[in-house]
Amino acid sequence: MNYPSKILEKAVDAISSLPGIGKKTALRMALHLIYDKNDKASILSSSLSELRNGVKFCSICHSISDENVCAICSTSSRNKRLLCIVENVRDMMAIEDTGSFVGLYHILGGLISPLEGVSPSDLNIDSLLSRLEKNEVEEIIMAISPTIDGDTTTFYISKKISHLNLKMTSIARGVSFGGELEYADEFTLGRSISARLPYKLGQ
Amino acid sequence: MNYPSKILEKAVDAISSLPGIGKKTALRMALHLIYDKNDKASILSSSLSELRNGVKFCSICHSISDENVCAICSTSSRNKRLLCIVENVRDMMAIEDTGSFVGLYHILGGLISPLEGVSPSDLNIDSLLSRLEKNEVEEIIMAISPTIDGDTTTFYISKKISHLNLKMTSIARGVSFGGELEYADEFTLGRSISARLPYKLGQ
Numbered sequence: 001m002n003y004p005s006k007i008l009e010k011a012v013d014a015i016s017s018l019p020g021i022g023k024k025t026a027l028r029m030a031l032h033l034i035y036d037k038n039d040k041a042s043i044l045s046s047s048l049s050e051l052r053n054g055v056k057f058c059s060i061c062h063s064i065s066d067e068n069v070c071a072i073c074s075t076s077s078r079n080k081r082l083l084c085i086v087e088n089v090r091d092m093m094a095i096e097d098t099g100s101f102v103g104l105y106h107i108l109g110g111l112i113s114p115l116e117g118v119s120p121s122d123l124n125i126d127s128l129l130s131r132l133e134k135n136e137v138e139e140i141i142m143a144i145s146p147t148i149d150g151d152t153t154t155f156y157i158s159k160k161i162s163h164l165n166l167k168m169t170s171i172a173r174g175v176s177f178g179g180e181l182e183y184a185d186e187f188t189l190g191r192s193i194s195a196r197l198p199y200k201l202g203q
Numbered sequence: 204m205n206y207p208s209k210i211l212e213k214a215v216d217a218i219s220s221l222p223g224i225g226k227k228t229a230l231r232m233a234l235h236l237i238y239d240k241n242d243k244a245s246i247l248s249s250s251l252s253e254l255r256n257g258v259k260f261c262s263i264c265h266s267i268s269d270e271n272v273c274a275i276c277s278t279s280s281r282n283k284r285l286l287c288i289v290e291n292v293r294d295m296m297a298i299e300d301t302g303s304f305v306g307l308y309h310i311l312g313g314l315i316s317p318l319e320g321v322s323p324s325d326l327n328i329d330s331l332l333s334r335l336e337k338n339e340v341e342e343i344i345m346a347i348s349p350t351i352d353g354d355t356t357t358f359y360i361s362k363k364i365s366h367l368n369l370k371m372t373s374i375a376r377g378v379s380f381g382g383e384l385e386y387a388d389e390f391t392l393g394r395s396i397s398a399r400l401p402y403k404l405g406q
Contacts, residue, residue, distance in 0.1 A: 002299045004274065004292065005267045007250075007257045014250040017243050018232045029221045031292060033251065034258055034267060040220050041255035045248045047210075047217040048236065052244035054210045055237055064208045064237060071207065089207065089234060096205045 001027070008034075060131070062107040062124045064089050072096075072104060079103045081138040085128070085157065087111055087145065095143060103141070106131065111149035112156055118149075120156055128157070132164055139167040146173060204230070211237075263334070265310040265327045267292050275299075275307060282306045284341040288331070288360065290314055290348065298346060306344070309334065314352035315359055321352075323359055331360070335367055342370040349376060 001023060003009035008030055016026035033041040057063070058070035065071070072078060082103025086092045092105050108123045131137070142157070144150040158168055174192030175184045184192075204226060206212035211233055219229035236244040260266070261273035268274070275281060285306025289295045295308050311326045334340070345360070347353040361371060377395030378387045387395075 002296060004261075004296065004299075005258060005269045007253055007269055008267055011250045011254040014243070014247040017247070019235050020228065020231075025223065027293065027296075028223075030254060031267075032222050033254060039255070040217070041251050044217040044220070045251040045255070047214045048244050048248040048251070050210055051214040051233060051236060052242065052248070055208055058207075064211055064234075066208045066210055090230065093205060093207065093230075096207075 061105045062109060062127070063092060063105065080136050082141065083131070083137045083139070084141045084143050086143050087150075091143060108144075108153065111144070111147075112153045113149045114152075123153075125157065125160065129160060132161055132166065137166065139169060142168065142170045144170075264308045265312060265330070266295060266308065283339050285344065286334070286340045286342070287344045287346050289346050290353070294346060311347075311356065314347070314350075315356045316352045317355075326356075328360065328363065332363060335364055335369065340369065342372060345371065345373045347373075 003012070008027075011030045011033075012023060012026045015021060015029050016023050018026075021029075033044070054066070056065050056068060058065045058073055059068050060073040061070060063070045063072070067074070079102045082101075084092075084095060084101060084103055084105050085108060086095065086105060087108055087110065089107060092107060095101050095105075106124065106128050108125065108128075110118050110123050112118055112120055112123065132140070140157075140161070142154045144154050154170070161168070172195070173188065174195065175181060175189060181189065206215070211230075214233045214236075215226060215229045218224060218232050219226050221229075224232075236247070257269070259268050259271060261268045261276055262271050263276040264273060266273045266275070270277070282305045285304075287295075287298060287304060287306055287308050288311060289298065289308060290311055290313065292310060295310060298304050298308075309327065309331050311328065311331075313321050313326050315321060315323055315326065335343070343360075343364070345357050347357050357373070364371070375398070376391065377398065378384060378392060384392065
């Protein structure tokens with residue numbers, strides 16, 4: 001593409017480095033910002049700079065935070081005996097949005113993946129173990145994707161905590177609410193039959 | 204959505220103000236920037252700030268430029284007798300990318316649209332007329348979309364320049380190269396038959 005301005009070209013290159021954004025979309029965005037009357041470009045520029053310099057990571061659960069300890073870890077209203085293990089911040093936010101979980105979180109920052117060269121030492125597993133050794137947690141809930149990497153990670157953690165007297169559970173899998181049985185994949189449907197639950201009125 | 208950090212929320216709001224970006228995509232991008240090792244966030248932030256403060260508009264053709272007069276208008280190698288009228292910078296870049304045009308451009312900055320409240324005075328039509336009155340241009344090529352607004356704009360300009368001795372042409376419309384006849388819309392196909400051209404070997 002021939003750009004009429006070097007500054008525009010630089011901005012298009014920077015925008016298209018974002019995931020899922022190609023050169024054409026980046027150009028559309030850059031031109032939108034140039035002609036925008038509300039000065040979106042300055043707001044975006046300053047908030048991105050703040051994002052880079054101002055965001056902290058919680059020293060307990062490794063979530064993104066404005067302080068050294070995040071809002072969830074520092075509140076007294078959450079159940080400290082329940083610990084939910086998630087892969088990343090997005091998964092934590094998804095669970096938090098359901099409003100069904102009152103315990104604390106621990107963010108691994110990835111999954112063990114020999115193929116991609118991610119070993120247990122690259123993840124927040126050591127800090128998880130030292131958290132668990134304080135004997136405050138009674139149950140850990142593995143909310144990890146059921147992929148090969150996810151299963152490997154869950155297995156590794158289960159081995160590492162086997163000496164502790166801990167209940168370890170995994171989030172339920174099955175046919176989603178509103179999902180049609182005929183469109184569910186065989187593995188999910190099979191598992192939802194073998195893990196069937198007693199029928200209760202109102203559930 | 205519950206955000207673990209106010210700074211993250213502010214960044215997601217700013218990113219999702221871009222065209223075609225929703226909150227979920229913006230969150231994915233913000234997290235990508237937080238965890239990125241190459242400091243993309245700072246590069247993006249500085250290039251957006253530069254985009255806002257550094258970009259100029261060419262005083263002749265109204266294109267985006269790094270100088271007061273753009274590279275195309277200031278070069279002596281282009282044919283100053285040919286002037287191509289386009290709606291916006293993206294259309295100009297698309298034509299420039301074909302490499303088939305050696306003349307100059309004039310960017311209207313929009314189309315006349317009574318429905319959206321865009322009148323001729325909102326566009327760069329006055330500067331076009333004063334450019335044409337210098338008698339350097341011999342032919343103006345209307346490269347405007349064949350919509351109601353586009354046709355209105357072309358008609359308005361044709362009336363405004365009727366007193367000048369100018370050749371006015373419009374870019375050819377028809378079935379695209381590689382396009383199958385059966386999938387072309389009736390209007391395009393009809394027009395490509397009525398505007399048929401003599402067959403020449405090698406074209």
